[in-house]
Amino acid sequence: MHAAKWSDSEKRIARRAFESALQRELSDIMAEFKRLASAAKEPDDMWSVEQFLATARREVDSKYDYRYSQLQYVFGRLLREGRVAESDLQGLSEDKLSTIRRVASL
Amino acid sequence: MHAAKWSDSEKRIARRAFESALQRELSDIMAEFKRLASAAKEPDDMWSVEQFLATARREVDSKYDYRYSQLQYVFGRLLREGRVAESDLQGLSEDKLSTIRRVASL
Numbered sequence: 246m247h248a249a250k251w252s253d254s255e256k257r258i259a260r261r262a263f264e265s266a267l268q269r270e271l272s273d274i275m276a277e278f279k280r281l282a283s284a285a286k287e288p289d290d291m292w293s294v295e296q297f298l299a300t301a302r303r304e305v306d307s308k309y310d311y312r313y314s315q316l317q318y319v320f321g322r323l324l325r326e327g328r329v330a331e332s333d334l335q336g337l338s339e340d341k342l343s344t345i346r347r348v349a350s351l
Numbered sequence: 352m353h354a355a356k357w358s359d360s361e362k363r364i365a366r367r368a369f370e371s372a373l374q375r376e377l378s379d380i381m382a383e384f385k386r387l388a389s390a391a392k393e394p395d396d397m398w399s400v401e402q403f404l405a406t407a408r409r410e411v412d413s414k415y416d417y418r419y420s421q422l423q424y425v426f427g428r429l430l431r432e433g434r435v436a437e438s439d440l441q442g443l444s445e446d447k448l449s450t451i452r453r454v455a456s457l
Contacts, residue, residue, distance in 0.1 A: 271394045274394075274397065275391070275394065275397060278388065278391070278397050278400075279388060279389070279391070282384065282385060282388030282389070282400075283385070283388070283389070285381070285384070285385070288377045288380075288381065291380065291381060291384050291404055292404070292408060294384075294388075294400075294404065295401055295404035295405055295408065298397055298398070298400065298401035298404075299401055299405075302398060302401065
């Protein structure tokens with residue numbers, strides 16, 4: 246993938262799609278965290294929650310990488326996972342969308 | 352501290368006092384964990400809970416060391432913290448109790 250240039254309007258679209266997906270994913274993690282915490286009965290259940298949070302935090306940190314050099318990969322993965330829709334990305338150049346779709350199909 | 356011999360009856364007393372203190376401490380951690388989890392609103396609150404659990408787990412692992420070579424230190428600390436009472440330790444030899452009290456006073 247060549248280093249793509251991002252216009253100002255593409256950057257705004259990207260930022261909005263990225264932040265929405267991140268906030269939704271954090272909300273999902275929060276909901277699961279609260280479910281696990283409230284169901285916890287034994288000490289081992291607490292340590293499982295600790296493990297769940299550590300894994301979730303590492304995944305979010307590595308998945309949501311807002312560098313323009315990485316962003317087509319990031320959106321490709323988010324599209325594959327259903328965390329962004331193609332409609333969220335309307336306004337990006339056709340070559341970016343095509344790369345994103347290709348990554349999504351991997 | 353010399354390596355003390357533990358009689359069978361002392362071992363039973365020690366095991367019971369140790370397990371009770373450990374279970375109470377785990378219950379305290381569980382209660383605080385549930386309080387923090389249910390109060391969590393923002394993603395950062397989740398990562399604070401993760402940190403709380405990691406710290407609690409490391410402290411419990413290092414504090415509750417049931418090796419007879421360590422047990423007088425362990426009970427000394429637990430006595431200082433109010434997690435065991437002297438009455439829980441009745442039946443241990445006077446020299447063990449005296450070491451435990453000395454450690455408790457540090």
